[in-house]
Amino acid sequence: MNLTKRRARLAAATVAAITAVGGLAACGNDDDNTSTDGGKPAKLVVDTFGEMGYDELVKQYEQQTGIKVELRKTAQLGEYRPKLVRYLATGKGAADVTALEEGILNEFKANPRNWVDLNPLIDSGITDDYLPWKWELGKAPDGRLIGLPTDVGSLAVCYRKDLFEQAGLPTERDQVAALWPDWNGYHEAGKKYKQATGKAFVDSITAVSNGVLFQQGSDLFYDKENNIIADSSPAVKNAWETATSMVDISAKASTWSAEWNGGFKQGTFATTFCPSWMLGIVQDNSGAENKGKWDVAAVPGGGGNWGGSWLAVPEQSKHQKEAAKLAEFLTNATSQVEAFKAKGPLPTNLEALKNEEFLSYTNEYFSNAPTGKIFGESVAKIEPVHLGPKHQAVKENAYEPALRAFENGQADKNKAWEQFTKDAATQGAF
Template identity: 75%
Template sequence: MSVTTRRTRFAVAALAAVTAIGGLAACGKDDDAKESGGKPSKLVVDTFGEFGYDEIIKQYEKDTGIKVELRKTAQLNEYRPKVVRALATGKGAADVTALEEGILNEFKTNPANWADLAPLVADHSKEYLPWKWELGKAADGRLIGLPTDVGSLGVCYRKDLFAAAGLPTERDQVAALWPDWNAFIETGKKYRQATNKGLIDSATTAASAVMVQQGGDLFYDKEDNVIADKSAAVKTAWDTAVAMSDAKISAKSATWSPEWSAGFKQGTFAATFCPSWMLGIVADNSGPENKGKWDLAPVPGGAGNWGGSWLAVPAQSKFPKEAAKLAEYLTNAKSQVEAFKLKGPLPTNLEALKNPDFTGYTNEYFSGAPTGKIFGESVEKIQPLHLGPKHQAIKENAFEPALRSYENGQSPKDKAWEQFLKDAKTQGAF
């Protein structure tokens, strides 16, 4: 998931120290944490955003007799430093740790900090989207992450606000409004003219959606050299977002800010670009009073992968075998379907993607939208992305701030682009 991240000197130093001390806490066993039968009395799971695990964990506890503490962090910018600190100090890491795609490669550079899951779980290599499974492996071949979700795209929109602006509200008619990004901008202009408000939350949200539709290299090339100035995907995303800013179709609500969160209830904007995992966040921010006012339509320009994660087991876990089994449980086909139904994370397990409970699922909060069908049909069209080791830092500390400075009228377009390129080199250094 994409959030604003601030890299501190401590975090940089901590990452440098991870290899040296990351496994210290794995020495020795905490017998007090085990029951007489030898199994742990409790396992800890760290996630960010919303993974939809609450009910699944209750069932796991019934099945195994092992309690699970689910530690949720709202935003990735708060979550990543916690993981860095735990690995660097050798203490405090959860038994199961979620790693988002934007930070995965950063942590894969020190594979010794993670348990090799291959000998701890059954062979599931043929059960997931092939590219998703492979990304869970470190360079030395060890399996450090089991696949959770993938971030297929849609557009979440408020039917009542569309109606007030004289726009169609039925999802098929809405989809017909924007076969491409130029048409989307024209729709935004009509909404602005009718309401004097922005159609979308922010230009940076739109840029994220456009960027991931392109596939291939983004901020890095295959050798992990920063190529921000040469990436066609990045330039296309920038130019499209600038065009949206010029057309004044944005509410200028910075994603993840308090104003952005409140904007869902207040009707500050009428649409946002929704990876599947965003559905739960939209619903939580909008509240029960707005149930049935939201709907979901396909995104302009085709499929794209924005987000998605893996579950890993830190080497410092005192119960690596049991933790790996818990990660296996949380990522199996049944659990992925249940998580999707509860909060929206799109399955990557091939059996789950064919499950009628998934393909036929309709989301009541989003006006009964066939979210299983809408998101599921786009999975096979997703083009794998190459995200370098500091992808998230470049995106959130260089690309998005520069784009916001233009959107807010603080910098001319050329100066904003130059600032992005300068900051990308700094943020991308490893």
């Protein structure tokens, strides 16, 4: 069967599945669009992944409203998405407020019926309060607003000052950034580090690839018409070539793995690529004993955006109006500044980005790095990328496994690339 016919059949099957999911979700809550008692609910549930900095904020909301908020956290996005898909398919189990990462959001836009249109439930005056492109990405093709902007993943490099010092490399963040004005400079710094210490410089080549991939501001796995272009995308090819060239300085510890989690404390690698939301994860994995050993410097190439999320309200929520107000509270300017200070998610609210408390904020754990200034200045350099409806599936089930196969010696570079393009055609069909 040729690729066009195969994609057509897969597309038809997927549309049928999506329709079924939408139907189940709708059936589960036909009569549950407001609080069951006609008043405010006793409790609202919020689902998040990673660290979004909401722990103290939900306590504030409880005090202000008298509504209990249950915060359900899932550490890894790869574990979060299957649970969410199951909730939607069965029509039960979803939180009242649900965090949607950019890849997940694009996939779920195909069936916006699973999500409440927030437009009539929020203050109409907040429409212009956010980065314009971020706000627009929260809309479904039919114009429904299904997500309120939380953060963007402005890029930087987290590095271990103590390990740099042992290798005879500069440790001050401006001098460190000067080592790598581009990716070749980063590779050269890694070679010097490895030669001096015998240890890996970066956690994995998939981390390198993410750094390159999301700073190019162009089509990735799909073109603008949502055709798969995995085998011809200049952005993907550039990220692949850059990442695979650095296998010699890699610890081969894939992001979220047990080896990666433990590597922060053990000093298995000296650098990792840090979108702003990653700061809290690096801190949690490294522990109190490594406070002051980490610092933050500019990323090679100077900018980029890896990740970012929105808050949505599933149709199956019994408390849609109150859930929308909670989402609005968690994404307002004050809350976004507080979330950033707590765990690092970079604000998308324009008032928050101009807030002096944000701009002057220094992160004590990361050697008092001026993270507000570092990440805040990079926002203007962010160029939105086109992800496509199955971006996450292509990235996680085709692209990254191929990179790991090469990194771990299971396939040479050409064979790994061939496997990626083959798997991408299947994973990316819709």
